[in-house]
Amino acid sequence: MSYTPMHDGEEQGLFDITRTLLQQPDLCALAHALTLHVRQQRLADRVSIVLWRAGRERVSFYSADEQGTPSIREEDALLATGPLRRTLSRPDALHCPWPTFRETWPQIDALGLYPPFAHYALLPLAADGDIFGGCEVVRCDDTPWSEAAFSRLQSLAQVIGLAVEQIQSRLSNNSSYSLLCRERDDFRLLVAITNAVLSRLDLDELVSEVSREIQRNFGIDSISIVLRSNRKGKLAIYSTHYVDKNAPLHDRSEVDERGTLSERVMASKEMLLLNLHQRDEHAPYERMLFDMWGEQDQTLCIFPLIYSDRVLGVLKLAQCKAQVFTANNLKLLRQIAERVAIAVDNALAYREIRRLKERLIDENLALTEQINNVAGDFGEIIGRSSAMMAVMKQVEMVAQSNSTVLILGETGTGKELIARAIHTLSDRNARRMVKMNCAAMPAGLLESDLFGHERGAFTGASAQRIGRFELADKSTLFLDEVGDMPLDLQPKLLRVLQEQEFERLGSNRIIRTDVRLIAATNRDLRQMVNDREFRSDLYYRLNVFPICLPPLRERPEDIPLLVKAFTFKIAHRLGRSITSIPAQTLHQLSKMPWPGNVRELENVIERAVLLTRGNVLQLSMPDIAFPPLQPARDEAADAPRDGEDERQRIIRILRETNGVIAGPKGAALRLGLKRTTLLSRMKRFGIDKDAL
Incomplete structure (x- = not known):
């Protein structure tokens, strides 16, 4: 491109417009300032900026109307088929009348980006020898540009290229700085929430801390953590509602899992964002939100709580103002939900440890007798x-x-x-x-x-x-x-x-x-x-x-050993001193049938020890009675008393047998019933033997 010498006035004018253009905040404002300038200089009627997106085969268009209202088309594939593509291969300025423009690029003309014009020009914008865009200039006057006027436009294009580069650099730096600040603030928030929630091992304390941090940083007023309950098919909901910021309401409830939004999110493992309208049908939890916030429509956001591929529950957030759930906030809340899931897993593990400790206590109690x-x-x-x-x-x-x-x-x-x-x-x-x-x-x-x-x-x-x-x-x-x-x-x-x-x-x-x-x-x-x-x-x-x-009667040679062992053990327990057992006593005990076997022998020895006076075991053989293995019941004793109904009779017999149901001394035998029949009647009459 040849250099055209300018007079001092022209140089001053170029300096002034350069300073003006470099001060524009964005590309649309730049296009509007250029339009005002070319109109004042009677060079053209409108200016727009087009930029080539290398590697993407796209063109971005920036312009402004009479009032300065911006018009933007970002990375448009159709614009990439227009005049700028020709300029990339032919670096000279391009100009043509409107009929030629419409005939050459009818697809561009159909977009309606340009008002009616008579002449069109595209001046290339270059940096370091490479064309990165162009400045479009349109003229409504039928008179084409003179050589001097077109030369002035070309000189102006050099300034426009510098202005476009500076605006893009400034916007890029501002955008990068803003992004860096936002990422820094987000990171600080995640660290703060992570430190706050991971130190909470009690589930109720964890929910309170999560709610406090989310409300303080996002202004969300209803926060819930929903977990599967110990009861089958139930969900446990831990909620905090900030109706009064100074006195939040804490609520814990249990609902059926089937058909809930929480079940839907746990099944899909994906976030759910939806609007709740007061006129729609809702589950009790959602209905409560309308009651609490004066029938205002709600925006509900639900995140799955997933840790190690296990779905622990959901984080449920509700707010009257939907604008809080912006794209950036949703991204940040998703990261918070991931950390909350870790904290919930820790709290559940801690609860399981406490349960196991309690189990050990139960186990020790259950096994002490053994x-x-x-x-x-x-x-x-x-x-x-x-x-x-x-x-x-x-x-x-x-x-x-x-x-x-x-x-x-x-x-x-x-x-x-x-x-x-x-x-x-x-x-x-x-x-x-x-x-x-x-x-x-x-x-x-x-x-x-x-x-x-x-x-x-x-x-x-x-x-x-x-x-x-x-x-x-x-x-x-x-x-x-x-x-x-x-x-x-x-x-x-x-x-x-x-x-x-x-x-x-x-x-x-x-x-x-x-x-x-x-x-x-x-x-x-x-x-x-x-x-x-x-x-x-x-x-x-x-x-x-x-x-x-073998029953005791089939191993009589063991009876003397058992008698001696029982005598000394029982005597020691009762604080007695028995040093000998008569041989005749051992011989007679060995000849007896012992229908109750070793247990019966031990009971007989205990009675003998209690009755013994002195150091020699005293046992009166006539006092040893052997009832039949299945003793006959005393019908008169067990017969219903006058006015006594069946329920009262069962209660009486249970009390007399100390609650023993089965066996030779049990209530079932005394009542002439099978054990299962007696248990069935106890259930029907509402009798609890432990309460008797």
């Missing part, structure tokens, strides 16, 4: 008879395995002692054996006692309870009187034995357990299977390694 301080591998088992020696060999053989053991024998033969010996000799002896008597537990509570329950699983379940199978993890569970287990519960026991997993009542969470089962019964399970009173598949699963305990 502490065995007796030395020796076989504990309190006493016997040298061939029958008992065979039993002990079986115990030694099976103890080191994890096989299920079924101990068979009459009442009082010492089945629990054999179970303890197996546990003591096993690799599980680091933890205490857990036991449960199936006959002593009402059928309705047996399942809860075995598998545990969640709070609210049934009426009266006011707190979570750990079941025996969970307590016996990595240990041994001894189920006494397994033959009295209800039929409907037997499949669940079978599942635990086969799969080593179960669910608490009121929960759908699978709990894995490693339990070695030892079962015992005094009933004929095979006959019960034939009578369809016991499941055959469970029987075969229990009968892996049966051990049959």
Whole structure:
């Protein structure tokens, strides 16, 4: 481009317009200032700036109307097919009349960016030898530009190029600086919130701190954290509402999960942003927002709380003014939700640790009764008879395995002692054996006692309870009187034995357990299977390694040993001093049938110790009475009293039997009922034996 010498007045004018152009805040303002200048100089009627976006094949257009209202088209692909593309390959200025413009670029003319004109010119804008855009000049006068006028426009284009470069640099720097400041402030906020929430291990304190930080930094007035409840199908909502900034309202509620917006977000794992209108139907939580904020429409934003690919719940934010949820705020709130998820996971882990500590307390209480301080591998088992020696060999053989053991024998033969010996000799002896008597537990509570329950699983379940199978993890569970287990519960026991997993009542969470089962019964399970009173598949699963305990009458040679052991143990407990037992007494005791087996023998010895005066055990044989194994009931005693209804009769018998239901001294036998029948009637009459 040739240089055209200018007079002093022209140079001063060029200097003035250069200073003016360099002061413009943006490209549209630059185009408007140029339009005013060329009109004043009678050079043209309108000016616009077009810039080439290298690498994207796009053109941006900047102009302004008569009042200075900006007109912008950012990175337009259609404009890239217009005059600027020709100028890029031909660096000279381009000018043509309107008919030629319309014929050459009809697609550009159709955009309506230019008012009616007579002549068009495009002056290239260059930097470091490369064209980066152009200055479009249109003239409404039919007279074309003179050579001098066009030369002045070309000189002006050099100044325009400098002005465009400076404006772009300034805007870029301002934008970068603003972005840097915003990122710095966002980072400080994230650090502050992270430090605030991660130090909160109590869930209620965590919710309060999260709400306080979000309200203070974003002005959001209703903040909730929604988590899955311990109750199946329920959501626990922890909310804080800043109706009064100085006295926020804290609320905790529980709702059904099905059909809620929280369920939708937890399933999709994506943020949900929507407007709530007062006229629409809403769930109770959303309805409460309208009531609280004077029926104003609400904008609701819900973020999933995800940690380690686990959806813990949602962060729910509600605000009357939707403008708070800008793109930048949503991005920042999403990052906050990620940190809140970590804090929630920590709080839940802390709550689980506290639950486990409480479980240890429960476990210790449940197992205190089973502490065995007796030395020796076989504990309190006493016997040298061939029958008992065979039993002990079986115990030694099976103890080191994890096989299920079924101990068979009459009442009082010492089945629990054999179970303890197996546990003591096993690799599980680091933890205490857990036991449960199936006959002593009402059928309705047996399942809860075995598998545990969640709070609210049934009426009266006011707190979570750990079941025996969970307590016996990595240990041994001894189920006494397994033959009295209800039929409907037997499949669940079978599942635990086969799969080593179960669910608490009121929960759908699978709990894995490693339990070695030892079962015992005094009933004929095979006959019960034939009578369809016991499941055959469970029987075969229990009968892996049966051990049959001989009744005391079949091992009389052990009776003297047992008598001596019981005498000295009971005497020591009662503070008595008994140093000898007459041989005649031992001989006579060895000849008796002992229908109650070892337990009955121990009771007889305890009575004798109480009656003994002196150091020699005194036992009066006529005082030892052996009732029949199934004693006849006193019909007169158990008959209903005058005016006594069935409910009152059951209550009376339960009180007389101290709440014992099954067994030879139980209420069921005295009432002439089956155990299950008695339990059913107790349930129908609303009788709680523990409350009697």
